[in-house]
Structures are given as structure tokens and as C-alpha cells.
Amino acid sequence: MIIEGRNAVKEALRSNTTIEKVLIAKDIKSNALFDLMKECKKSKIVYQMVENNVLDKYSPSKHHQGIIAFCTEYKYYEMSEILENKKGDNHFLVILDGIEDPHNLGAIIRTCECANVDGIIIPKRHSCGVTDTAVKVSVGASSYVKVCKVGNINDAIRELKEQGIYIFAADMDGASIYDTNLTGDIAIVIGGEGSGVHDLTKKLCDSIISLPQLGNINSLNASVACGISVYEALRQRLGK
Numbered sequence: 001m002i003i004e005g006r007n008a009v010k011e012a013l014r015s016n017t018t019i020e021k022v023l024i025a026k027d028i029k030s031n032a033l034f035d036l037m038k039e040c041k042k043s044k045i046v047y048q049m050v051e052n053n054v055l056d057k058y059s060p061s062k063h064h065q066g067i068i069a070f071c072t073e074y075k076y077y078e079m080s081e082i083l084e085n086k087k088g089d090n091h092f093l094v095i096l097d098g099i100e101d102p103h104n105l106g107a108i109i110r111t112c113e114c115a116n117v118d119g120i121i122i123p124k125r126h127s128c129g130v131t132d133t134a135v136k137v138s139v140g141a142s143s144y145v146k147v148c149k150v151g152n153i154n155d156a157i158r159e160l161k162e163q164g165i166y167i168f169a170a171d172m173d174g175a176s177i178y179d180t181n182l183t184g185d186i187a188i189v190i191g192g193e194g195s196g197v198h199d200l201t202k203k204l205c206d207s208i209i210s211l212p213q214l215g216n217i218n219s220l221n222a223s224v225a226c227g228i229s230v231y232e233a234l235r236q237r238l239g240k
Contacts, residue, residue: 001071002132004064006032011140013039018072022047023055025066033066060132074130077146079156082119083163085146088237091165091185094230095121097153097201098192099222102128106137107223108190113141115230120147121156121187157204160187167205169197170229172219174208182209182233190226 003012012019013036022040024033026049040047055064083091094117099105105128112120128134129149135142150156157167168182169189182188189205191197202208211220211228220228 001073001135002058002060003069003071003135004059004061004067004132005136005139006030006036006065006067007139008136009067009069009140010036010039011143012069012071013043013045015140015143017143019045019069020072021045021070023050023058023068023070024048025052025055026050027052028066030066036067061136074135074142074147076130076149077119079119079121079148079150079159082121082146082148086118087116088118090183090237091163091187092116092118092233092237093121093160093165093187094119094226095153095157095167095187095189096123096127096192097189097197098123098126098195099190100126100128101193101222102131102133103137104128104193104221104223105130106134106142108226109134109138109145109147110141111223111227111230113138113145115234117230118146120145121153122147122149123153124149124151127192154201154204157187157189157201161204161206166207169202169205169208170210170225171197171202171208172210172213174210177209177211177229177232180207180209182236186233188226188229188233190222190229193222 165185167187189197
């Protein structure tokens, strides 16, 4: 896996990510790159000073900001690992029902890290995984957020319900999120970019919540909807 960009590489260096090699632009013009080079030395990580065209060659996005790290592939977690290591007093999970755009996944990972979500559950099929692009968009948050891949989202929901976790589906036909109690042990299901939450999945959920939409467009980007939902839950959980 390739991680590129100063913030993403910085967080990878500070986390448990296994970094095999780092490429840094020869023509260093920022203190941030000098600091990252020093951190590589301190951590005894192999690094190489290269021309920009070499970085361009390996950069998936061509926006590497003068640094690229070659890392082992993302290590997915078991659902039991997420449940055993909750970050707050109650479980707080996000379930993604078919997010296929790595930019959306990366943005969701970033939001979930900032909001102290315990982990994210995604399906193995018809879904984007934690790719190079998702890692870059997450700006390093993927180094801290536990992502679990499951064979079947509906089976995962059934298991979570057996654990006493209340499952909300985010959908246009639900009750207003602002009139809903989102404290306690919860998981919020966010649907895919085109299809939303699948019908059977919605039926399995304990409740459906919606975001007020007063404009002419009747849908929100998946990562935006996730961000609003997660932060409303966080607001309630903080007692604000």
C-alpha cells in the first residue's frame, strides 16, 4: 500500500503501521518534510531522497506533497476486536452498506476518528476497501480507526443486536435525527451512494433516522450524511 502526503505519512509513522520504505523529495522546501525525515531516522525506517519525477511515478493521485511511504496492506479487524475495545462508556459504531467511492470512505474514516467512533463495519463485496486513495483522503485517520470487513452486513447486524447494540438506519423516511435518542450502545447504518440502505437491512434495524432536508435536492453525499449523523450522536453523548 502507498501512503502519500505529509499528514498521512506523519500519522503512519506515529502509529503501528508497518512502513517498509519512505521516498522524500530531494528538493526539500518545507520544515514539515525535514521533520518527517528526522522521524524516519529516529524510528530507523529506510528512507531515500529522490527527484520529484520518481515520486510522480509512484503517486496514485499525483499530489504526494514531496513524500511517499510504502507500507504493508491495511490490516482489517475482527468485529469482536472492535466490541472488546470501546473508546467510551458505550459502544459507538458505524456500518457502511455499500460505499463504493474511496473518497467517501476516506472522509468517513476521518470523521469517525475525530468523533471517537469505536470502529467501522463494511461488507467484503460491492464495497470499497481501505485503498491508497481512502488512506490519503482520511489524512492519517486510517492509522487509528478499526475497520472490519464482514461477509454479510445483515448477519453482522443480527450479531450486534444480540450484543445489546441498538441499530439505526439513516434513511429519508425515518424520524428526525434531532428527535432521536442516540446515546447508549448504538450503531448507525449509512447506505451506499446510489442505492442507500438496502430494504432487508432497513427491516433488520431497530429504528430509522433521517436528516431534515429543506432544499430542492433530496439527498446528501454519503460521507456528509455520516458526518452529520455521527456528530449529532456525539453531541448527545457529551450531554451538550
